[in-house]
Amino acid sequence: NAGVTQTPKFRILKIGQSxxxxxxxxxNHNYMYWYRQDPGMGLKLIYYSVxxxxxxxxxxxxxYNVSRSTTEDFPLRxxxxxxxxxxxxxxxSSPPRQGASWTEAFFGQGxxxxxx
Amino acid sequence: xDSVTQMEGPVTLSEEAxxxxxxxxxxxGYPSLFWYVQYPGEGLQLLLKATKADxxxxxxxFEATYRKETTSFHLEKGSVQVSDSAVYFCALLGGSNYKLxxxxxxxxxxxx
Numbered sequence: 001n002a003g004v005t006q007t008p009k010f011r012i013l014k015i016g017q018s019x020x021x022x023x024x025x026x027x028n029h030n031y032m033y034w035y036r037q038d039p040g041m042g043l044k045l046i047y048y049s050v051x052x053x054x055x056x057x058x059x060x061x062x063x064y065n066v067s068r069s070t071t072e073d074f075p076l077r078x079x080x081x082x083x084x085x086x087x088x089x090x091x092x093s094s095p096p097r098q099g100a101s102w103t104e105a106f107f108g109q110g111x112x113x114x115x116x
Numbered sequence: 117x118d119s120v121t122q123m124e125g126p127v128t129l130s131e132e133a134x135x136x137x138x139x140x141x142x143x144x145g146y147p148s149l150f151w152y153v154q155y156p157g158e159g160l161q162l163l164l165k166a167t168k169a170d171x172x173x174x175x176x177x178f179e180a181t182y183r184k185e186t187t188s189f190h191l192e193k194g195s196v197q198v199s200d201s202a203v204y205f206c207a208l209l210g211g212s213n214y215k216l217x218x219x220x221x222x223x224x225x226x227x228x
Binding site for chain 2: 042043048050058101103104106108
């Protein structure tokens with residue numbers, strides 16, 4: 001049972017470098033989310049997606065890009081890394097509504113990113 | 117838009133004390149409500165959920181009831197343990213859209 005898999009687990013970037021945080025889910029979930037969690041803080045939504053080809057901005061999208069070419073994958077791209085992007089990044093997925101009810105989202109273990 | 121407000125803490129209790137963490141929400145439609153727990157250095161795990169009004173979610177001695185009339189989903193446990201020390205997040209899904217909305221989290225520390 002893989003669930004939601006994020007890679008890498010840890011990464012150190014230099015200012016101005018770029019990278020892609022990978023997120024894959026094997027549960028055939030429609031909805032996927034990217035959050036960041038700064039030290040001692042709550043979760044802030046970066047981007048989310050209802051399915052392949054559809055993405056929406058969350059609270060803090062600036063400095064990030066996403067794509068959703070398949071149901072399984074939802075990569076997050078940092079183009080010009082800045083120290084303010086030092087954070088732990090969590091990817092999550094959830095299935096479509098079951099009748100009138102929404103079931104829970106499943107989370108990956110996170111990617112700890114440091115920008116120096 | 118949808119929002120979740122929870123007491124931010126930190127909350128410090130002695131072992132076997134009673135725990136309440138308040139959570140209220142604002143949403144249109146019929147969202148599902150969740151409590152997630154995050155242990156130090158780990159990701160988020162679902163603790164319990166309720167998908168419609170008056171449902172009670174329960175797990176590991178924790179309980180929360182979906183109260184539509186007061187738009188609340190307070191987390192309770194009758195007797196906390198040191199191992200319950202963690203950050204607890206209240207969340208909703210499926211209000212005005214499919215966005216998963218979190219409260220700011222409550223840090224709970226339980227002392228022996």
